[in-house]
Amino acid sequence: MKTxxxxxxxxxxxxxxxxxxxEQLWSPWKLAQDILPEGKHDALKLSLHEQQCAGIDIVCDGEQTRQHFVTAFIEHLSGVDFENRETVTIRNRYEASVPRVIGAVKRTRPVFVEDAKFLRSQTSQPIKWALPGPMTMIDTLYDAHYKSREKLAWEFAKILNQEAKELEAAGVDIIQFDEPAFNVFFDDVNEWGVAALERAIKGLKCETAVHICYGYGIKANTDWKKTLGEEWRQYETIFPKLQKSNIDIISLECHNSKVPLELMELIRGKKVMVGAIDVANHDIETPEEVATTLRKALKFVDADKLYPCTNCGMAPLPRHVARAKLSALAAGAELVRQELVQ
Structure with a gap:
């Protein structure tokens, strides 16, 4: 029976x-190279256990084997130079030292497939795996070869599709593409960004999702949010195109944000991962606060298509805070679940 x-x-x-x-991004590994792989898998098992203890239904790897959600994929590709970096402004918001594309990008071997197989072996629950989206990938490096955001995004889309098909074969139930860049480069999204995303999911039979948020709870992102005014209407520009796409699920930021909830009407018919947990502060939501967010979302999303979720990733948070927030998410969802079945 479906949950x-x-x-x-x-x-x-x-x-x-x-x-x-x-509590930091791009954090260096503490383990020596020869014991690092085992340590990563130990952390993956621990992360899975914490999700299960909290009552999370669709589990993931917690990205325990990766330093960063984008560069951890890019570093496995040929045509990218990680030694001679460039400083770029990511999503028009903050500067970062990033790798350079110096030749044709290619995937010479699977990137996350073995880790996904390991996660699959640890649980019978549905599992979700996150990959960076094509547009967010090109915004997280310096292109010295293609000199075209669209061309490079298309090459990444083809590479992501190769990886996604192998993840599907490894038993992944939902493949999610992280595209925070969709909330910034609106014209590009509508002109070729959604098309590149469609290329990345071509031929997949498992469910697919796109995660579009306002970023991790780091200072650069929270400062940016303060400039967005009383209503955050970025989704309004991109949702109509996504509603017509073949993506199954759209993941968005909701709780403690200034996103007008009625914008979800623009993706009516899609499954929606509604962010009911704020990752930008250490305050622990109560189950009732989570339930309130979900009840509001149900005005615009059919109950069988609503997936309670977090606003974004929680890597920068203390572990005890993240655990408590996950428990609140599960408890709040259960409150609304009981209301719906009465």
Whole structure:
């Protein structure tokens, strides 16, 4: 029997302190190279256990084997130079030292497939795997070869499709593409961004999702949000195109945001992962607060298509905070679930 209001996370969860420095992105590994793979899988099992203890229905790897949700994929591709970096402004918001594309990008071997097989072997629950989206990938590096955002995105889309097909074969139930760049480059999204995403999911039979949020709870993102005014209407520009796409699920930010909830009407008919947990502060939501967000969303999303979720990844949060937030998410969803079945 299918679970009503199945809960999930957006992707990343905090890493244990013995694996990497807590509460920061791009945190260097603490383990030596020869024992790092085992340590990553130990952390993956721990992250899975914490999701299960919290009552999460659709589980993931917590991105325990990756330093960053984008560069951890790019570093496995040929044609990219990680030694001679460039500083770029990511999503028009903050500067970062990133790798350079110096030749034709190619996937010479699977990137996350073995990790996905390991996760699949640890649980019978539905599993979700996150990949970076093509547009967000090109915004997280310096292109010295293609000199065209669209051309490079298309090459990445083809590479992502190769990886996604192998993840599907490994038993992944939902493949999610993270596209925070969709909330910034609206013209590109509508002109070729959604088309590139469609290329990335071509031929897949498992469910597909696109996660579009306002970013991790880091200062650059929270400062940016303060400039967006009383209503955040970015989704309004891109939802109509996504509603017509073949993507099954759209994941968005909701709780503690200024996104007008009626914008979800623009994707009526799609499954929606509604962010009911704020990742930008350490306050623990109560189950009732989560339930209130979900009840509001149900005005615009059919109950059988609503997936309670987190606003974004929780890698920068303390582990105890993330655990408590996950428990609140599951408990809040259960409150609404009981109301719906009465």
């Amino acid at each position: 009503l209001l199945p809960t999930s996370t957006s992707g990343s969860l905090p890493k244990p302190a013995w694996l990497a420095q807590p």
